[in-house]
Structures are given as structure tokens and as C-alpha cells.
Amino acid sequence: MSEMSKIVRTISNIIFPFIMIFGLYVIAHGHLTPGGGFQGGAVVASGCVLLIVAYGSIWVFDRIGIGKLSVFESTGAVGFIGLAFLGLILAGIFFKNFLVGSNIIFGNIPQTLSTDSNFNTAGVLPLMNFAVGVKVIAGLFVIVLVMAFASCSKEWKK
Amino acid sequence: MIFNIPFIAVVAMIFIGLYALLFKRNLVKMVIGIIIIESGVNLFLISLGYRWFGENGGVVPIFTNAPSEVVNNAPQSMVLPVPQALTLTSIVIGVAVLALMLTLVMHIYKHYGTLDVRKIRRLKE
């Protein structure tokens, strides 16, 4: 796909950091407010697709190789399974929440039926949210980029 | 007063999707019909877990900054959380199936030159 006019490129330059910050906020506060890994990952992937539409898929494909994005996605998947196996090694049950009640990181426990919100709670859940968020961002971005690049190659124009 | 309107909407969505899947000849329109059926099933799954309470209905099961009358009647005033988790998984599975379906449609168009279902019948060389 070819690129769009100068006005569209300037506005998408201005608005892309705000979309990314909002998406990372939704991923990071998944244990306090509605949201989490999958929802925040979809928001950030929509911001990246805005860049593909504004700048053309050929320009983006030459700058960002598929190899780096594959490493990005594999990091998210390995991190998620690694946290599950850490629960098996350290505490004896697969997927056990081994950081609740301990004082390493994210260890507080809120009182029953209280309405305060403390970021330092919920054990291994924020780390799992980050791993799944990275995986969803890389996965959706690669799908749209490969389809947009393959639809304008030389063999299609008859 | 509401009287089962979400369930009737689910039946309408499934029938619109079935009509588009069975009576249209373009491949892209059949893919859209499959997606409409999948959206109707997601709506059905999430409207099975609703619970009436008081005059405003049930609230999402989150304790951060909740009003005091919701926290005092704790399990009866909140919506069931398990169907919402299952709907999240179902939406992600729908996205994965849609990506693979559209990739195969693009390859069929490159090979045959047309998207009419009645003309794509033999394994052309």
C-alpha cells in the first residue's frame, strides 16, 4: 500500500504516543481495574496498525524485520510458561501463586471486603499480564503487516 | 420489563449469519457470515451470567472504589465472573480463526483469479 498525504502522517505522529501510553496503563493495572493482558494488547496493536495505514506497508516492512518481531513474541510466550514452571519448582503445584504473602515483590494482601486499591498486591498476576500483553501486541501486529505487504506484491497485478 | 430481549437478539444474529453463509456466492460474504454467528454465540455466553439486584441491576465483580451498598450485600449484588472469563477466551479464538480464513481466501484468489464459489471446483494445474 502506498503512503497517505502529509496531514495524515503528521496527525498520526502526534497521536501514536498517547495511544501507546493508554494501552500500557490498561495492561499494568490489570489487577485493580477492568482490563488485563489481552485487552491492553489489543489497544496497543490498534495504535501500531494506525502507523501501517498512514505510512504504507512497504515502508514499515523495510524498516522493521519479521525476525525481531518473532523474538518479541517468543519472549512473551516463554515468560508465561516460565512463571508457571517457577510455581512448580518453588512451591510444588503447577501455576501456584507463590508471591502472595511473601515480601519479595507484589506481596501485600488486601483486607476482605475493602475498597482501597494498592498497586503492591496480587502476587504473580502483574508479571503474567505483562507477558501476555507483549505476546498479543507482537502477534496482531505481525498478522496485519504480513497481509498488507503480501497484497501489493508484483504477482497480484494482472 | 426487559423480558428476554438478549436471547431474542442472539437468535436473530444466528439466523442472519446462517442466511449469509448458505445463500451467498462470494467467498468474502461467507466469511462475514461465519463471524456474525460467532459474535452471536459470544453474546449468548455472556448474557447467561447476569443477576438482578435492587433497582439498578448487578455490578461487575471488582472491589476497587465500589459503592458501599454493593460491598455490604457482597455476593448477591455482583454478576457471576466465570462466564466473562470464558467469553474472553472465545473472542481470542475467533480472531485466530478469522486470520487463517482470510489468508486462505487471499491464496485462492491468487490461484484462480475469481472469488465465485461455483467456479472453484477442480484442482487446476
Place this chain on the structure above:
Amino acid sequence: MSIRTIVAAVTFTILAMFFVFTALYLSFGVPKATQMDDYIILNTQKETGTNNGVTSVVFDFRGFDTLGEATILFAAVSGVIMIFRRLKK
């Protein structure tokens, strides 16, 4: 009208009767079995340490389903890249 249209119309009518009967028979807003969800809502903050009931179900009480879902996303992305590999010479 051809035979195909008549058979399709009859099938649609029979199916619509089954579906509409089920939609009017279900009770909206009064679920029948709520013991598991009441236990989850009352014990979320003590066993998991989070205020969010839905996230604790997705990642802690039923984390194995999330593992399967991550595998499906990975398989879909690798399938899309594999089919388009011949175009990038």
C-alpha cells in the same frame, strides 16, 4: 421456485421454532447454580490478593485455559507467516 429454495425455507422454519422456544423458556437474570461463583467472589482477596474478580479467574483459578489460549494465538501467527513465505523473495 426451485426445490432447493423450498427445502431451505422449510429447514429454516423448523430450526427457528426450536431456537425461539429455547429463547423464551430460559430465565434472564436468575441463574440457577451460583455456589462456585459466590465462593470465588467472597474469597478473591484472601487467596489471590487482588481486587479484580475477573482477572483472578482468568489467571489464577483457571489459569490452564489461558495457557491453551496463548498456544492458539501462537499457532495462528505461525500459520499466517508460513503461508506467505513464498512471496518474499
